[in-house]
Amino acid sequence: MSKTGRCLCGAVSFELTEKPKSYGACHCGMCRKFSGGIELGVQVMPGQITWSGEDSIGTYASSEWAERGFCTTCGSSLFWRLTLPGDLQGMLSLSAGALDNLDGMAFDTEVYVDHKPANHAFSGERRRMTEAEVREMVGAAPESGNA
Amino acid sequence: MLEGRCLCGAVTAVVEPSDGHMTACNCENCRRWTGGVNFTFAVVPETAQIEGPIKTITPMPWARRGFCAECGSGIYYKVTTEGELNGLLKVSAGLFNDAGGLPLDVEFYADERPASYDLSKPHRTMTRAEVEAYFVDD
Numbered sequence: 060m061s062k063t064g065r066c067l068c069g070a071v072s073f074e075l076t077e078k079p080k081s082y083g084a085c086h087c088g089m090c091r092k093f094s095g096g097i098e099l100g101v102q103v104m105p106g107q108i109t110w111s112g113e114d115s116i117g118t119y120a121s122s123e124w125a126e127r128g129f130c131t132t133c134g135s136s137l138f139w140r141l142t143l144p145g146d147l148q149g150m151l152s153l154s155a156g157a158l159d160n161l162d163g164m165a166f167d168t169e170v171y172v173d174h175k176p177a178n179h180a181f182s183g184e185r186r187r188m189t190e191a192e193v194r195e196m197v198g199a200a201p202e203s204g205n206a
Numbered sequence: 207m208l209e210g211r212c213l214c215g216a217v218t219a220v221v222e223p224s225d226g227h228m229t230a231c232n233c234e235n236c237r238r239w240t241g242g243v244n245f246t247f248a249v250v251p252e253t254a255q256i257e258g259p260i261k262t263i264t265p266m267p268w269a270r271r272g273f274c275a276e277c278g279s280g281i282y283y284k285v286t287t288e289g290e291l292n293g294l295l296k297v298s299a300g301l302f303n304d305a306g307g308l309p310l311d312v313e314f315y316a317d318e319r320p321a322s323y324d325l326s327k328p329h330r331t332m333t334r335a336e337v338e339a340y341f342v343d344d
Contacts, residue, residue: 095280095298099242129278136241154241176305
């Protein structure tokens with residue numbers, strides 16, 4: 060577990076207020092394109108992260124309610140961020156791979172499992188949710204596309 | 207030929223897979239770059255059409271990476287050292303439908319994989335020492 064992390068080149072770094080205990084994987088097509096492989100994410104609430112090198116963070120609005128953040132120097136995938144106004148605005152799914160150390164963390168959720176390509180899978184048991192189940196949980200419309 | 211694109215669509219890739227399989231990598235370099243687990247497959251460099259606003263970095267002595275300057279999607283990994291593997295071009299599987307559909311054949315840096323995840327076998331695994339002996343031509 061680690062409160063600190065950075066992109067590959069170090070232009071962007073961060074510190075969390077608490078050590079994250081778990082992470083999840085998203086198999087949706089957008090996360091697969093953004094990461095190139097499998098996106099692993101840690102939920103970080105607004106105010107729980109302090110960035111250094113923010114000038115090097117590039118963002119791309121990947122939907123009407125979220126954006127992706129990456130290092131403009133090295134291209135590291137840094138986060139998915141909720142942009143929709145409301146209490147949770149600014150909530151992140153921070154790339155777990157950016158953390159300095161993943162030791163001791165639990166891998167507890169996989170989402171968009173119905174979008175996962177058939178050529179790979181994680182072994183072991185954990186909560187697995189389809190797109191429809193995720194949408195039902197967050198109260199999103201069923202046909203409005205990926206995040 | 208397989209057709210893929212980055213998240214924003216500014217980078218497009220039309221490629222011909224060359225060895226028929228996909229590789230996973232658990233190294234810190236790939237982990238920080240992708241944010242998770244990296245999947246790539248090798249393509250024929252001469253026929254690869256990879257176009258768009260690509261920015262490159264050289265994060266290791268033997269290879270260069272390219273990413274979309276508009277959205278940050280990881281696009282490719284290319285071996286730049288002299289030797290047999292010079293010019294080897296591997297593209298990010300996530301750019302393609304169904305991750306390119308090639309079977310996962312080998313997992314690199316298996317000795318550096320975070321203990322909390324494991325990819326279902328069967329596939330071969332290689333340690334850091336084995337991977338670096340393969341890529342770095344002494």
